[in-house]
Amino acid sequence: MLWSGHGRSRELVATTPEDRPLSVQIFSGRTEDLIRAAVWLQEQGYEGVDINMGCPMAKVNGSGGGARLMCSTDNAVRMVEQLIGAVRIPVTVKMRLGWDATTQTAPELAAAFEQIGVAAVTIHGRTRAQGFHGSVNRDGIRQVVQAVRSMPVIANGDVRTVDDAFQMLQDTGCAGVAIGRGAMLDPWIFRRIRQRVQTDAETGDGANTDPSPDEQMQFLEQHFELMQQQHAERSCVLFRKFAAWYGCTLGIPEDLEDRLRRFESAAEFARIVNEIRRRHGERARQVPTALLKVPNGPVEHW
Ligand SMILES: Cc1cc2nc3c(=O)[nH]c(=O)nc-3n(C[C@H](O)[C@H](O)[C@H](O)COP(=O)(O)O)c2cc1C
Structure with a gap:
């Protein structure tokens, strides 16, 4: 409810001039709500809007939003097309591979989104039914990459290290990698990746990227x-x-x-x-994996 002035939503999109370019993700099963939010974001000076088609939570899916949109591809494409027609800023989409193993609609949707002018899609390589279980299906992400001509496909899921990021690029042919929990485990992962890119291009000095x-x-x-x-x-x-x-x-x-x-x-x-x-160094450093909470158990109960 961004446009209603609801304090909590406004707090979530609070930003600073250094945090640019900034795109904000929105979700709803109702086109008019998405358009109102996107127009409001554009008026406030945000530089992009991302539509959430990946959220597996029952309360979001129950109102037709999040991953539920992937079940009705015509409806999803119409909705995104209307949104693109209503704003000047780039519109991107975040999706999963599909609702479940038998309905993997991401390649079909990505191809249709490219036709209507979506700027990029990010694919979390799991289905809605998987929640956060099992491993990311890089083959599935590759199929999305192959379904489009030039629209950038950003691959996402389980990238925790620099090697994971490069493996994702290699296995899927994606244009970029989005990192969620891996950045919380290691906030320095981005500079580690940049360092590897520069070293591979031989412009880097191979400096140690571990934070002092x-x-x-x-x-x-x-x-x-x-x-x-x-x-x-x-x-x-x-x-x-x-x-x-x-x-x-x-x-x-x-x-x-x-x-x-x-x-x-x-x-x-x-x-x-x-x-x-x-007292630095008294306690051994651990990787705080256990502190990263993901929604667990049957997705209907999230
Ligand atoms: C607690 C939590 C909240 C999340 N909220 C969102 C969200 O609001 N929008 C979204 O697109 N993805 C959301 N995600 C999914 C992540 O963006 C990402 O797709 C997923 O965690 C897999 O990538 P990762 O292994 O790099 O974390 C969330 C994930 C977690 C664990």
């Missing part, structure tokens, strides 16, 4: 600073939910992680950060 302890601490501090700018007095409470993630990622000693989970002021945050710096 100082850089990791700057990341933590900057995260809190930005939250303060955006959320003011709520920032301490909101930041606490990242304590476990930082604890694992940066190897923060358990007692300090515990303090990060309870701190109540910026002054206390600064004291904790100083202490973390002083």
Whole structure:
């Protein structure tokens, strides 16, 4: 409900001038809602709009949105065409491979989207029925790449390392790779990939892309600073939910992680950060895979 001025939705699309170009994803089973949201985004200066056709959640699918749109291809194409006609900014689509193993409509949809002027599609290589289970079907993504002429297809799913990203490119022939959970596990994955690209092109110096302890601490501090700018007095409470993630990622000693989970002021945050710096290396760093929650179990109950 972006156009209604609903506080929570506006908060989700809050941004800064550095965060450009920025496209916002919207979802609905109703064309008029999508158009209203897209026009509002265009008026606010956002540079693109992405339609969610991949969400597997029952509450989104029940109203005809998300992955449900992939079940009725004519309807989906009509809807996207009307949206493209209503805005000047590029329209992209995020999809799964299809509803389930027997209805993999992504190649057909991608070909039709190209015809009507969709700027790019991103494919999560699972069906809606799979939820987040099983492995990503790169063959399925390749079929989407082969179904279009020149529209960029961005491949997505289970890319956690630089090698995964390059394997995805090689196996699917995609134009780019979208990284979700892998970026949360390793926020430095993008520069690692850039480094590999530059090294392969022999323009890079092969520098080590692992973040230094100082850089990791700057990341933590900057995260809190930005939250303060955006959320003011709520920032301490909101930041606490990242304590476990930082604890694992940066190897923060358990007692300090515990303090990060309870701190109540910026002054206390600064004291904790100083202490973390002083005691760096006390706790072995782990990959915080277990902290990445995905919707689980029968998709009807999400
Ligand atoms: C908690 C959670 C929320 C997500 N929300 C969205 C969403 O709002 N829109 C969307 O297109 N994909 C959403 N996704 C799916 C991801 O964009 C991505 O397609 C999926 O996680 C597979 O890629 P990954 O292995 O790189 O994470 C979400 C995934 C997770 C785990």
